[in-house]
Amino acid sequence: MDKGFLKQLERTREMMIQSGLKKGLLNAETIRLSKELDHLMNKYAKEAQYIEMNDRMMN
Incomplete structure (x- = not known):
């Protein structure tokens, strides 16, 4: 799996958590952000x- 993709997933997760804590x-x-995640x-x-x-299939 591409490291950039995993970073995007983690960044979106963190943004969602912070938004939920600050804004509800x-x-x-x-x-x-939840839908994006x-x-x-x-x-x-x-x-x-x-x-x-x-x-x-290869094995």
Whole structure:
């Protein structure tokens, strides 16, 4: 997995946490960041699944 992608995921996570603490969990920015983080995590999971599937096919 690309290190830049993982940094983006972690940065988005941290921004969401800070937004939630400062502005509340129902704040529009917090919700937007939560959705963005969900998208990034889904992308990560799909990529990890693809890599695992390829590894199994190669062995």
